[in-house]
Amino acid sequence: MTTKQWIGIEEAAKKYQVSSRRINTWCKKQEITCSEIDHYLMLDEDSLLRCIERHTQLSLTEKELEKRKERLIKESEEEIFLLQSMKELTPVMRQIIKELAGMIQNDNRRRMFLFISLEGSFKEYCKQSCQNTYNMQDEYQRLIREIKNRTGILKTYKDEMIHLKAALRLYEMYYGKDCLYTMNTENQMTKEEKEAIALLNTPIENLGFEVRASRVLCEEGIQTLRDLLELTYKYGWNRLTKIRDLGSTTQNRIMKRLQELNILDDTDEDVSYLYKYLDK
Incomplete structure (x- = not known):
């Protein structure tokens, strides 16, 4: 899965010779993926480049167009792999399911989602948890529809991840990349943990x-x-x-x-x- 590269609005304006005002307009029109950290706008550099390219109306030759197709297909390989691997429920998909479950606030819904998605046995869950089969089936299907429609918990998860990555990039700009990795995992464990x-x-x-x-x-x-x-x-x-x-x-x-x-x-x-x- 392609990692987003974040860039500050002033840095982007200087680097690509585009006014900050125009970039702001593109962000308001949602043409660029962005996140505001302490009133400072951080931009996804890839989406900025695509936006600039659209607005400058670059004329591509057939050869250049073919190269672009190959590049986009290559960038999508990991996403395609994830979709194909859902049937086998690979370790990657298991981790994604667990992270999605972490966004479900209701304990009963979270337990249901984890067990049925990871264990693959709906009847066994209803039997073990002493729950009504019809009600559980309806609840699980409703939860899956929320995820498939990219609303609710999945949208929250996506927005939080975008905000976090932009915040880390802004921190790097101010304090340097090395400051993020000065503590090892053992030291990061709090007294409460x-x-x-x-x-x-x-x-x-x-x-x-x-x-x-x-x-x-x-x-x-x-x-x-x-x-x-x-x-x-x-x-x-x-x-x-x-x-x-x-x-x-x-x-x-x-x-x-x-x-x-x-x-x-x-x-x-x-x-x-x-x-x-x-x-x-």
Whole structure:
């Protein structure tokens, strides 16, 4: 996928001998991809070049036109590869699905989207999450339509990525490229992240559950808090009632204990701030 090259409006005006006023007009007409950072306009250089070319009405020979076709086809190869690889659900597509899921604010919709898209089993999700098949099918199809129509979460994702890349380019212009890479991944981990990861790795028997509940969970292969939250993140908390010898009463006691530990939200018992750290 082609990476956008961002350029400031003043730099672009000087480089391509075009007035800032004219560039502003093109941006207002949405002829150029742009993003405003602290009242300073950043432009996608490729779209600027195409716009200049259109307005100067360059006359292309047949040979030049053929070269341009080849270049555009080459630039589109990666996009075509992504579309073709959707059937096989390659690692690249899995990552895209996870990033799209991160834009879904509703926990139930996010769990549904991740499980069905990655596991490919709609009936299994409805069975595991104790949900109505008809309602889930309708909800999933509505969510897919939003993505296909490039509205809602996909539009938000696209806009945020454009804004972020433009902001990074502006930062480079002011402070230099090397300043962006002075810290390694380990140092970038905040104190909150380290504490969250340590809590996720806590053994089940150390969380203060009833002895019977801890034993049943461990026998089911749920050895740590991470294992428990990964299960409930995928299927919801009702999944615990599917475990042998663990009924709704025990499930409620487990959830109440997690609320006492501030692991589950008091106002929304299905939500945990630790969900976002499960991939760490």
